[in-house]
Amino acid sequence: MDLKPSERWMAIAGVAVLSLIAVAGFAIAIYAAWLFHDMPDAGELQDYRPPTATRVYAWDGTLIGEYSKERRIFIPYDQIPPQLAQAFLAAEDRNFFTHGGVDVGGLSRAMIKNVGNAIRGKRLEGGSTITQQVAKNVLLTSDATVGRKFKEAILASRLEQSLTKQQILELYLNEIWLGYRSFGVGAAAYNYFGKSLPDLTLAQCAYLASLPKGPDNYHPIRNKAKAMARRNWVLGQMAEQGWITKVQAQQAMAEDLVVQAAPKRAAYRDADYFVEEVRQRGMATLGPRLNEGGYYMRTTLDPRLQTAARASLMDGLERYDRRHGWRGAWGHVESTDLNWEKTALAKPIPSERSAWRPALVTSNGGQVRLVKGEGEGQIVGEDMTWAKAGKGLKAGDLVFVEKAASGGGYRLRQVPAVNGALVAMEPYTGRIVALVGGYSYSLSNFNRATQAQRQPGSSFKPFVYATALENGYTPASVVVDAPITLKGANGQDWSPENYHKEFYGAQPLRKGLEQSINAMTVRLAQSVGMKKIVDFAKRAGVVKDMDPVLAMALGAGETTPFKLTAAYAPFVNGGRRIDPHLIELVQDREGKVIFRADKRDCERCNAGFNGDESPRFAAPGDQIMDPVTAYQITSMLQGVVQRGTAAAVSSLGRPLAGKTGTTNEYRSAWFVGYSPNLIVGVFFGFDDNRSLGEGETGAAGPVPVFMDFMKVALEGQPVVDFKPPKNAKFALVRGVREAFRPGTEPKVEVAPIGPIPYNELTPGLPPVPQPQAQPGKPPQKVDPLSGLY
Numbered sequence: 001m002d003l004k005p006s007e008r009w010m011a012i013a014g015v016a017v018l019s020l021i022a023v024a025g026f027a028i029a030i031y032a033a034w035l036f037h038d039m040p041d042a043g044e045l046q047d048y049r050p051p052t053a054t055r056v057y058a059w060d061g062t063l064i065g066e067y068s069k070e071r072r073i074f075i076p077y078d079q080i081p082p083q084l085a086q087a088f089l090a091a092e093d094r095n096f097f098t099h100g101g102v103d104v105g106g107l108s109r110a111m112i113k114n115v116g117n118a119i120r121g122k123r124l125e126g127g128s129t130i131t132q133q134v135a136k137n138v139l140l141t142s143d144a145t146v147g148r149k150f151k152e153a154i155l156a157s158r159l160e161q162s163l164t165k166q167q168i169l170e171l172y173l174n175e176i177w178l179g180y181r182s183f184g185v186g187a188a189a190y191n192y193f194g195k196s197l198p199d200l201t202l203a204q205c206a207y208l209a210s211l212p213k214g215p216d217n218y219h220p221i222r223n224k225a226k227a228m229a230r231r232n233w234v235l236g237q238m239a240e241q242g243w244i245t246k247v248q249a250q251q252a253m254a255e256d257l258v259v260q261a262a263p264k265r266a267a268y269r270d271a272d273y274f275v276e277e278v279r280q281r282g283m284a285t286l287g288p289r290l291n292e293g294g295y296y297m298r299t300t301l302d303p304r305l306q307t308a309a310r311a312s313l314m315d316g317l318e319r320y321d322r323r324h325g326w327r328g329a330w331g332h333v334e335s336t337d338l339n340w341e342k343t344a345l346a347k348p349i350p351s352e353r354s355a356w357r358p359a360l361v362t363s364n365g366g367q368v369r370l371v372k373g374e375g376e377g378q379i380v381g382e383d384m385t386w387a388k389a390g391k392g393l394k395a396g397d398l399v400f401v402e403k404a405a406s407g408g409g410y411r412l413r414q415v416p417a418v419n420g421a422l423v424a425m426e427p428y429t430g431r432i433v434a435l436v437g438g439y440s441y442s443l444s445n446f447n448r449a450t451q452a453q454r455q456p457g458s459s460f461k462p463f464v465y466a467t468a469l470e471n472g473y474t475p476a477s478v479v480v481d482a483p484i485t486l487k488g489a490n491g492q493d494w495s496p497e498n499y500h501k502e503f504y505g506a507q508p509l510r511k512g513l514e515q516s517i518n519a520m521t522v523r524l525a526q527s528v529g530m531k532k533i534v535d536f537a538k539r540a541g542v543v544k545d546m547d548p549v550l551a552m553a554l555g556a557g558e559t560t561p562f563k564l565t566a567a568y569a570p571f572v573n574g575g576r577r578i579d580p581h582l583i584e585l586v587q588d589r590e591g592k593v594i595f596r597a598d599k600r601d602c603e604r605c606n607a608g609f610n611g612d613e614s615p616r617f618a619a620p621g622d623q624i625m626d627p628v629t630a631y632q633i634t635s636m637l638q639g640v641v642q643r644g645t646a647a648a649v650s651s652l653g654r655p656l657a658g659k660t661g662t663t664n665e666y667r668s669a670w671f672v673g674y675s676p677n678l679i680v681g682v683f684f685g686f687d688d689n690r691s692l693g694e695g696e697t698g699a700a701g702p703v704p705v706f707m708d709f710m711k712v713a714l715e716g717q718p719v720v721d722f723k724p725p726k727n728a729k730f731a732l733v734r735g736v737r738e739a740f741r742p743g744t745e746p747k748v749e750v751a752p753i754g755p756i757p758y759n760e761l762t763p764g765l766p767p768v769p770q771p772q773a774q775p776g777k778p779p780q781k782v783d784p785l786s787g788l789y
Helices: 005-036 042-047 082-092 104-120 130-139 146-162 165-175 184-193 202-209 224-240 246-253 272-291 303-323 340-345 381-389 457-469 509-514 518-528 530-540 550-554 561-567 569-573 627-643 647-652 702-713
Strands: 054-057 063-067 296-299 357-361 367-370 376-378 397-403 410-413 419-425 432-436 478-481 505-508 583-587 593-596 657-662 668-675 678-685 729-733 736-740
Touching: 054 272, 063 272, 082 130, 082 165, 082 202, 082 224, 130 146, 130 165, 146 165, 165 184, 184 202, 202 224, 202 246, 224 246, 272 296, 272 432, 272 583, 272 593, 303 419, 303 432, 303 678, 303 702, 340 357, 340 397, 367 397, 381 410, 419 561, 419 702, 457 509, 457 518, 457 530, 457 550, 457 561, 457 627, 457 657, 457 668, 478 509, 478 518, 505 509, 509 518, 509 627, 518 530, 518 550, 530 550, 561 569, 561 668, 561 678, 569 627, 627 647, 627 657, 627 736, 647 702, 657 702, 668 702, 678 702
Parallel strands: 054 296
Antiparallel strands: 054 063, 296 583, 357 367, 357 397, 367 376, 397 410, 419 432, 419 678, 478 505, 583 593, 657 668, 668 678, 729 736
């Protein structure tokens, strides 16, 4: 059949159209296959929980820190106030409980607008339901493409089949980004208003609901008017839906929008070193989950003692700094510099010293002008004298000042160059109740309590004397204090000297420890054997390893304040090495315990009380010394604070014990002291390990810090004495009541004795090796690096 030309062309056109339709359909099919080949499974969300912050608490429930990638507090649906949920529904998806995941009307309107947006190169609009937003936020990217919108719609429908409306809304309210470092409504309520969700007002709920469209657009400070307008629109929508009355809406609209100046951190700020140490230990145990698992972490921190520790150490370091003079202004500007405030404000101030202010010295006589017009005045006379004795002051200097407590004027302040640490722990449990790793965490986050490896000096000596008491010596033993010369590996002579450059002859062990007598301690170590002392020090946890040489008996090895403080615990608790710890308990977001510091089992603890004897626990820790030995050392260290190198501590009027430590050239100064229930280690030293200066002993710097801290720690506590073991025997030795292991006590009082000649041996003990002269040769000398002749 012949076709007319017009009909032929129509047939050809029809075939072409059908071909194009087929090709288009095929292309669409290929595009759809490609688009959805990697479609995520909506069923995955049934067990999904958004990353949430791990919150860290002190033992009394004080929030002290948070660890998170995204700052979020997960709030279950049944704990979300209805008016908060309604505010978000009014703002984002009023038909949420009636649609099937996609609001067809809303989506159609958005798609029509998006045709024009695409032509003009503008970002595509949403029209997304809350279900679609969950699909996008959790399962998809944020790319504003047509393909992603198709995926979003399909996933939303699948979500509605996998989850309940309440579960979807719960995910949305906990996942959504709301600005101010806040993911989810729980964190937003805390960061914007410092409140938990139940405490939010209607106006505050409406403001949070106004944020998903763009937190920066409705910033409560920078764009307050716009933010309040958006908030009021949300309130109007809630009234229109009948979720609140018009009167309630009007009252809420009249409320001012008042937020915190910055996202709220933990209110307690004295524990920065402690919190960071907990984070590092938590990461070692839990790994990256720590920052996203939403754990509840209870620590051992006592906020009252931590605040006292921080204040005591800072004050003590500032006292040291003041003793060593004014180092000069930290900056200088020319008198013509109109931008001096910018320079002054760039210098960081210790965050712990909020009363300090940067200031410009306007005259050589000490007139100062504070930044931001905060005042002018005169530096007080005492501080001017202090400055003139140092590097002085001149006009143009930039300094820190603080308002004088009385009489007007300003005190001159400077950040100490010296640093230090303080550790406080319970001797029976190992709980670290306070830890400060330096003068100011805001200036240096290096934790000197746990990271600074330093020589302990004479604070190591109790471990020498404890080893001797474990190996045949008793409090009745005497050791000669006289000059001794030893040869080092480098061939040079080493003659350990006593601090006062005097020697005291034969002395009982107590005298050697109370007065920290070096030569006597070296002789004692030589007699006992350094290998035994090293083994004991390792068992006590002072060090992991140590060379068995005599110089180590005077504290030439290295340890940290954390380790040394913990190593003193056996002297208090009856000879047991305990595990010092900062983390007490960790629970996951479901409340399941995943870590507990106390590993002891209690079979009867969950059975309920039936009137029988209460459960008894075995004491924690390994027994590393006889309980009597531990008490003997404590008794001697009580003498240190009563009449020895730390006698100032006796003014506290409590049963206390402790030992000072000072290293060669005054590079480090220590005091480790304790009551029957608390051990405190204090360390002073420069980060570059230079000398602290002549006379800067453990008694000069660390002891006053210990005293300041213990005044707070002991306040309101009953007076408790150190308790001796039940099997200890007592006898008078040179007028002092000493404890002995059964069978080693003298049968009669040991009377005071006169000086013992240099070569006389201690009765009842193995002979102390003495250098023997050989004909024609000088006396043999001991090598302090090997401990051998």
